[in-house]
Every structure is written in C-alpha cells, then in structure tokens.
Amino acid sequence: MSSIRKVILVGDTKVGKTAITVRSVHNSFVEGAPTIGVDFFRKTLLLKTGRSLQARIYDTSGQERFKSLSRSFFQGSDCCIAVASFDVDSSVHKLESWIELVKEHCDEEETVFLLVMNKIDLPGALDDSGMYPVSKADIEAAASKLGFSKVYYTSAKTGEGINELFSDMGEKLVGAAPLPDDPVSPSAPKPLDITPKTKPTKKAKKCNIF
Numbered sequence: 001m002s003s004i005r006k007v008i009l010v011g012d013t014k015v016g017k018t019a020i021t022v023r024s025v026h027n028s029f030v031e032g033a034p035t036i037g038v039d040f041f042r043k044t045l046l047l048k049t050g051r052s053l054q055a056r057i058y059d060t061s062g063q064e065r066f067k068s069l070s071r072s073f074f075q076g077s078d079c080c081i082a083v084a085s086f087d088v089d090s091s092v093h094k095l096e097s098w099i100e101l102v103k104e105h106c107d108e109e110e111t112v113f114l115l116v117m118n119k120i121d122l123p124g125a126l127d128d129s130g131m132y133p134v135s136k137a138d139i140e141a142a143a144s145k146l147g148f149s150k151v152y153y154t155s156a157k158t159g160e161g162i163n164e165l166f167s168d169m170g171e172k173l174v175g176a177a178p179l180p181d182d183p184v185s186p187s188a189p190k191p192l193d194i195t196p197k198t199k200p201t202k203k204a205k206k207c208n209i210f
C-alpha cells in the first residue's frame, strides 16, 4: 500500500467544502466563488508515528448541475469528508444521499467517512439559538441516524477544528490500511493461496464510519 490516499469532500453547495480545504492546505480564508466541477489539492498529513501520508484532495461542487461530474471523481476514494453547515437549510438532510452516492463508488477497500459541521464561528450557531436553519441538535440526530460516533465542528473562517479533523483523518486512514513496515502491518509475506477459485459473488462494500 503506498502512502498516497484519495480524499473527497462532499456536501451541499455553500457549506464551506472549499473553505475547509483551503484553510487546511494554505491556512487562509478567502471569500471564494462556488466550485465549478472539482478542484484538486495536495496535503501532507503528519502521523503520530512520525511518518507521513500524501492526501490527494478532491473538493467537489455541491451544485446539482455538477453532480454527475462530481460523482465521477468518487471512485477509489480512501476517505470521504461529508460537510454540512448551520446556515444551509438542506445540508443536513442531504448528507445521507451524498454518503449513499459515495458508497456506490467504494470498492472492497475500506473507505473512511468523517462528518463535519462547519461555520461554528457564526454567532449563536452552537447555542441552539434558533437563529439558523440547522441546529446542533439536527446534526447530532443525523450523525446518530447515519452511524457516525463523532461530529467534527469546524470553522474554516477562524481555523477552529480544522487541524483536528485532518490529523484524525490521517490516523484513521492508516488504521484502515497500514503503511508498509508499520508495526501493525503483517510482517511475513502471505503464503501462496493455491485453493481453486470459484467465481466471486458480489462483494459487500466495506465502509468505516466514524
């Protein structure tokens, strides 16, 4: 297994997928325009072991008109960051359909799914003040329905929560598929399998939801 991992960001338009990516890669925040199709970024993820991973990040558009283009980039993803935000009404309800769409493109390799609620800098966003179309209670309910044990609360504007998100992602990616020579990797080569192969039945798709 190489040390390169494919990461995709999905979620409704305007939730801040590009802003999160730019904050993580360039440590800056700019009022950007909506993504046209897909943007590509690279980031080195430093791991607790001292080793590193290269993340190839595909920041997809959340606009309906680009959906078929976006989904063509889902194939072979090692990690999916699903993003919603307090100020985008449909963003939490649509998470499930985004995640299902990504799962259709997961192969038998394990894919790590992370759930992000962005724009925590908006005044009162975390207080369930009723000021925004989406509340903290809404995202927590969606997380439990979708099987996520954790919601990453972030602000691309201030940078809060972004480092934690990407460093956790690196560790989980390695947990899902250890790097060569990692202590958790099998040290001995696998014995040759000489049992006759029957035609494989359709494999169940394995996904890691955190």
Ligand SMILES: Nc1nc2c(ncn2[C@@H]2O[C@H](COP(=O)(O)OP(=O)(O)OP(=O)(O)O)[C@@H](O)[C@H]2O)c(=O)[nH]1
Pocket (backbone or CB within 6 Å): 011, 012, 013, 014, 015, 016, 017, 018, 019, 020, 030, 031, 032, 033, 034, 035, 036, 060, 061, 062, 063, 118, 119, 120, 121, 122, 154, 155, 156, 157, 158
């Ligand atoms: N206050 C605040 N605004 C944010 C944050 N993240 C993004 N925004 C703003 O939200 C708007 C949408 O951000 P984008 O990053 O373009 O959203 P996107 O999800 O990439 O949208 P598409 O590319 O259309 O799918 C922009 O005006 C951003 O400046 C944040 O953490 N806090």
Ligand SMILES: [Mg+2]
Pocket (backbone or CB within 6 Å): 017, 018, 019, 033, 034, 035, 059, 060, 061, 062
């Ligand atoms: Mg974008």
